[in-house]
Amino acid sequence: MLEVEKVDTYYGKVQALKGVSLKVEEKDIVTLLGANGAGKTTTLRTISGLIPPAKGVIRFLGERIDNKSPEKIVRRGISHVPEGRDLFPDLTVDENLAMGAYTRKNRHEVQDSIARVFNSFSILKIRRKQHAGTLSGGEQQMLAIGRALMSNPRLILLDEPSLGLAPLLVNEIFKIIREINQEGTTILLVEQNANMALQVARYGYVLETGKVALQDQTERLLEDQHVRETYLGLKREGRKSSCFSR
């Protein structure tokens, strides 16, 4: 469904992605792991057209979308939930959702989508006339996901949905991600919370300094020694861990 092939992306003179390739199959959940600055967010921003890649090819549903504007990419069915939610703080919940449906013309279909979002996130219905900036962190994340669903996407790019949320809310958000996927939407998930991400996803890529360092089925990544140590914070079994070991 989505193919990223040998993509290079620069911020000014700094190269953030160095030949990144990845694939997302239809109806799948794929996760992108990595430390801060590894290029996870940049990968998503390149796919959604916010930064054009300097090199490489991106295909969505068989057609090239690299160097297309974000507007055209949204219309083709890719929705991006950006890092830090990036809601419109002084617009109401209703208005934020309406902006999510900006590219759609049919009012009845948009109404259906709003009803579906309120069905998944009942708290948003209660808050619909409130400004997005006044919502709690969890509610804001729900609104960010709801807003992305409003364009009726085939693929959702989720950037750190669990960031800054209490553990109970993190579980809630991941439950919602599974539900969205079960309804047929493909998901590309970027997470710092590697443990949760590897549990919910089927396939995973590990990014290190702008390159894909590792890729595999998530069950196997969970077993991988390097992943266990670096991203799950687990030490080798049978050995007493200490900050000063090595």
Add this chain to the structure above:
Amino acid sequence: MLLQVIVSGIATGCIYSLMALGLTLIYKSTEHVNFAQGEMAMISGFLAFTFFQFLRFPVALSLILSLLCSVLLGLLMERLLIRPAITAPHFNIFIITLGASIVMQSFAGLVWSYDQFPFPTLFPNKNIILGVVRLNTVTLGIIGTTGLLMLTLFLFFKYTKIGTAMRAVSQSQNAALLMGINVKRSFALTWAISGLVSGIAALLIAPVIFLSTRMGLVVINGFAAAILGGWGSIPGAVLGGIALGVLENVAPYYFPSQIRNIIPFAVLVGVLVIKPTGIIGEERRRRV
């Protein structure tokens, strides 16, 4: 009569509000400061003058044509001067608009001379007597037109999809792009609306103060109004303008008349000392 003075102060204030509104609209959506706002207004006034004085068009048609031209002028400014410099620091853009204002003023001087010209008004010049208050219809026309324009803009920004999208762009360009909103077109539309607002301000004030190339200086009062109300706030721009206009007209009622240019700015400084964010301005909050 004090009440009469206040009403004419509100009329003057409406003009300041319109200038402040034009500045604020552009600032809110692009964070650019348009110093040429006043000159854009002045050019609209002279175009209207050309249409009816030299081309002998009917007055109403001339005014409508000049408003179309002010929309066009806003679009041209955005397309030719601002967009090519979109990645430049805001200060550079400010200097570009300052340069544009000087060019426009000199251009107007070359074409139309530096004289003052009388300007017709659409409103009949009569006095309406309400009890002990005598109200001039031109004054009421200015207040009515401004009120109507403000209401229209409010409804546009609040209830239309494009208006809401323009507010969205002003809050997060990044998120607006991800929603599929054409941010460049939204900027262009902002400049068009701002051009229209300044054009209307010119047509309202020219009959009162005469048409001249120095008319553009009203932008200074527009800045003062916007800052007094709270820089970046649309209701603040409206309120600040009216407050400034009323002060300017009421002050000479109690003090020697030379005070009229001092009092408003003294009050502005005073307000900023007590409340640096202006009357209804709020702290600029950045959320993560």
